[in-house]
Amino acid sequence: MSVPSSELTRRMARFRDRMNRDCPDWEVAGITGKVNLYYFTGTIQDGLLTIPRDRDAVFWVRRSFERAIAESAFTDIRKMSSYRDAAAVTGKVNKPVYLELDEISLAQYGRMQKHFSFSGVQPLDVQVAKVRSVKSPYEFSLMEKAGKIHRHVLEDCVPDLLTEGIDELTLTADLYSVMVREGHQGLMRFGMFNEMLLGQIGFGTSSIAPICVDTPGGISGLSPAVPMSGSRERKLKKGDLVVIDIGCGVEGYHTDKTLSYMFGKAIPDEAIRAHERCVEIQDEIASFLKPGAIPSGIYSTIMAGLEPAFRENFMGYGQNTVKFLGHGIGLEIDESPVISKGFDEPLEEGMVFAVEPKKGIKDVGLVGIENTFAVTPGGGRSLTGTHCGLLPVY
Template sequence: MKKVPSIELENRMKRFREHMDISNPEWEIAIVFSKINLYYFTGTMQDGMLIIPRNDDATFWVRRSYERTLDESLFEKIEYMNSFRDAAKKEDNLPDTVYLETEAVPLALYQRFQKHFPFKNFKPLDTGIAAVRAVKSKYELSLMRKSGKIHQYVLEDIAPEILQEGMSEADLAAELFKIMINEGHHGVTRFGMFDTEIVVGHVGFGESSLYPTYFDGASGNYGLSSAAPILGSRDRKLKKGDLIFIDIGCGVDGYNTDKTMTYMFGSSLPQYAIDAHNKCVEIQDEIAGLLKPGHIPSEIYTTIMNDLDNEFLENFMGFGKRRVKFLGHGIGLLIDELPVIAERFDEPLKENMVFAVEPKKGIKDIGMVGIENTFIVTPQGGECITGNSHGLIPVF
């Protein structure tokens, strides 16, 4: 069993405390409930809570499974609780104000917790943890590099070989998922966006990749049904002349990469579609060159967008009225992490932040062209860890 090293957990807690001391100098205690953040700080994803006092050791209180926690976690202080009442008996001197994950804690959980821990006020903890998680350690980067190699191999080398006329979008998505699992993918694509469900990503043939969804991304697809608008359609079959759009996540031991590849099946696309795709690749490369410590995400976004003419901007980063207002996003334990290459993200980039950069453009009756790869911020610019292909791979 692979365990997150104890020194890794210690460094994460140290960086979190340092960040809180600077950003919230009045803080006295933070409580973590969400499984993603629990995993980040403890190395296991169990049902419990992590209490982090400012001037004392943090305690991981576990409801289920305490036994598994002991097997998986090298966190120093782990206690069992049957309910919050058990933890409350040992946790005294609770301050009036508690820092909580307001984006993740539902009201019912909040009320149950406050019944036994009667604090008066709460403040948000989400951006503080997100800022710490945004800068990856060598350990985290090593896992993301492994994920990137799987991504590259499956989408650049294997996908063209398994495309067959008459297969459905769902067939292709399921086959890609199986292959990635066999190559080491951890099997889940996690998002922080509220109530978002996804299996592996978006797989679309032709105009399907333009179909509107609630998903906060440039592309879409028909999905399996209105009750499950995910994966791909069972009914949309691959035919000659189709543009194939694949935007899927991959991950190793919790850490994700994001990648989009496109393919021309049976024949070439019209030249105007190829030109639009190539422009998206140029934009990706330009953004990658700006992914250096000290550069400002909002300025990167403005620089790129101001350089595009009105004709290209039509259906850029979406289609019709459904367009997104970003060019890339942080990535790590979640696909959609902070910061974002968009307006109002004004904090300078730091070395070893990781971004998925995804310029895309919808083209009527053809589908979504463009590209996406995952980059590490370095002093030399973004280091791509998900492959080198420019997409529109011909499969004739």
């Protein structure tokens, strides 16, 4: 499905307004990151989007120009062999160029500087993130589709996949097949060049194993070479807590959801009570997701209200805890803003957050919940269902 031209026009106008507000002396901006290229042009083909302050933007495509023309409703798409072609038309830039410094490599930067001969560079990552953080009705429609798939698979389909003796990797493969058949796009995108097929799926204490990603949960991994996959050796047994933390994507747009299951028998009462407290925290956070609320203020309020004993192993386990309660989501799983310290700009209607209060329990695993919420005047509206988790599968 092509992104409508009206949607692309609106996005470019909002970006220019944001740049004029935050960077009043800007002259030229350049976009090269594939997700941002998709956001502004409607195609993910390799190229450079040049955005002069006082002229129309041009999307210079290296490969594939033919596919970009077929897919995109962007107004001006031109073919290039190298940055030399774009520089010949854009002309010399006398001021620093604004680029995605979180996305561009030093080698790519060197090639751009060689041809454009700009005097310096400034980041535009924050400005793009702020524009992308407010979703349009078009974007909402895709996230709502993703949320419905997400809810249906995790709540209705997963219990039938849980059989004694199945290993984590096989469950991951089975679940991936179901997700794709139900409409999942087949991969999830994160910032900083990262992609995954599904997410974190673990039995028992696998769900609190230390990992290299800034997330409350963990995963045992297939091997040191493949640490972000389930284990063939860890097999499901009676009494296990099963934790499934996965994304779902439709036409590029994601939702994020975590649901847990008690296989064969209930987990200890202490763990159940901790889980129920996490659900209460999720609901409290959701009640704050209104236009004008301050993410850092939400974080401080929630953390200040936690019982001292509950704080231990909250949002992780042991040394591996995180300093946030939720994160923006859209074309990438981990978008801005974040419900954490340092995010002080007011929320706007149209923002979407994955809210994930969780707690590690010794010898049990990760309890807690995660759902994706839209910011509304009445508080957060869940796109991924309202089930409280800990589904019994006996």
